[in-house]
Amino acid sequence: MDKISIGVIGAGAAGYFAAIHAAEKGAEVTILEKTSKSLSKVKISGGGRCNVTHHALELSQLTKNYPRGEKFLRKVFKHFSVRDTIAWFESRGVQLKTEADGRMFPVSDDSQSIIDALESQANKNKIKLVYNYSVIEIQKTNGKFRVLSKNDELLFDKVIVCAGGSPKIDGFNFIKKLGHTISPPIPSLFTFNTPDEPIKKLMGNSVPDAFVRLEGTKLAYRGPLLITHWGVSGPAILKLSAFGAQWLFEKNYNANAHIRWDASLKSEEDIIQKLNDFRNAHPKKKVMTNPLFSLPARLWEHISEKSGVENEIIWQNLPKKHFHKLVQNLFCYIVRVKGKTTFKEEFVTAGGVELNEVDPETMQSRLIDGLFFAGEVMNIDGITGGFNFQAAWSTGYLAGRSANQINEYA
Known part of the structure; x- marks a missing residue:
């Protein structure tokens, strides 16, 4: 045969x-x-x-x-x-x-x-x-x-x-x-381009466990996040891009991504509590130069600036308005996604x-x-x-x- x-x-x-x-x-x-x-x-x-x-x-x-x-x-x-x-x-x-x-x-x-x-x-x-x-x-x-x-x-x-x-x-x-x-x-697997966002200047900074959500959807993922010269990447973004592939395609890759820089913090109240604990323990320390939540120094500085925190301000003198803005940017930092970058190997x-x-x-x-x-x-x-x-x-x-x-x- x-x-x-x-x-x-x-x-x-x-x-x-x-x-x-x-x-x-x-x-x-x-x-x-x-x-x-x-x-x-x-x-x-x-x-x-x-x-x-x-x-x-x-x-x-x-x-x-x-x-x-x-x-x-x-x-x-x-x-x-x-x-x-x-x-x-x-x-x-x-x-x-x-x-x-x-x-x-x-x-x-x-x-x-x-x-x-x-x-x-x-x-x-x-x-x-x-x-x-x-x-x-x-x-x-x-x-x-x-x-x-x-x-x-x-x-x-x-x-x-x-x-x-x-x-x-x-x-x-x-x-x-x-x-x-x-x-x-x-x-299906791609990074988010954020051409209009100042966060790009922090390329090379990363966090080990972020939570990222696409505005207007239930699509969300947690994991390591990396800031690059074109936007945001890392496993959290790649996984989110896979599950959101069809939705993002239909939106022509224009969307808002919400980033919680520490996924273990489940609510704004958790962040407020930790910030208050630090302020009570170290009232005379500068806000800008004392990163919290294990964030890289440059990223913490950027988030502080975005929240209106002045360079020399110490914790006990931080205005309530800027305190709450800081909480908001730690819990829900919004970046505008405009396009994607696909790596050949991925x-x-x-x-x-x-x-x-x-x-x-x-x-x-x-x-x-x-x-x-x-x-x-x-x-x-x-x-x-x-x-x-x-x-x-x-x-x-x-x-x-x-x-x-x-x-x-x-």
Whole structure:
């Protein structure tokens, strides 16, 4: 009996994982990559360390980190979980470690460890790689798939599309031609540009635990916040941008963000109490030069100035009006967002193949037998922290196993 032939479109994390698992029982697998490089996103992610996954071991804990695809992924993760990801890499000599925020990296702190493990397994499974093969169309005739590029065509029994996200809907044209519905792509992880805000002068300042909310919505997130030369960034902002991606897109990235500089302070009364305690203990100290709430000195100075506090004023002489303004700016500092900045290494899109057209138990198209999807090409995206890679491993695993009619994890 002839071996089954499987074409995998895309040499990223999902593509490699799908190809590896499709080839485990002897299928002939070929990865088609439109560029001259493979695993490029793996290489640069996490500052070159590769944030492989997140230590969210419970299904309910894991799936809440996906602004789009949460219900779909609940079914997928039952087939291949975070524990399975850890076991897969560690069984191939790549030990993983968990950082304080739950992100997981190779102990080597080098993404090459992950790349080596994937490439080694691909070689072991005799997977063929074809570079500079840009797919323009897929046709199914007589039970076979013809995968066409500008100058060539290849024939396969099954096809797994792992082409990743695309900033433009044209990038999904070859999938649309097959009859699939595409949710228009929009950016998901990005920083907030604040071109008119003086806070930009404090670039490099950060706080470990801020609470940020988008005015007019229930969208809010807490976490580290970083001030940059174009605005505000850091995990709190990136996560908020992911959950608010559609809303911000519709607002053309014009919005007000409310920042509470210390997320542990739940009310203005908490701030008033702490300020009064300090004023009573140190009435003759200058307000401007004695930062509170563990804020960086320059940030505290800026907030004080914005509140009308004069340079030489001491706590016992601080006017009530400026005291309450200080409280307001500590609890709800408003910045006007005008635009976004997307980092290539963090680039994630919301949008792609609509999930109701894909079977989450197999990753097979509900429209075309023998066609499978994995990774960001679908309308799935996670917040920063290893969640997008976990979705890639899990959907890639399931698509690969299903394409070769293997449904158990061994």
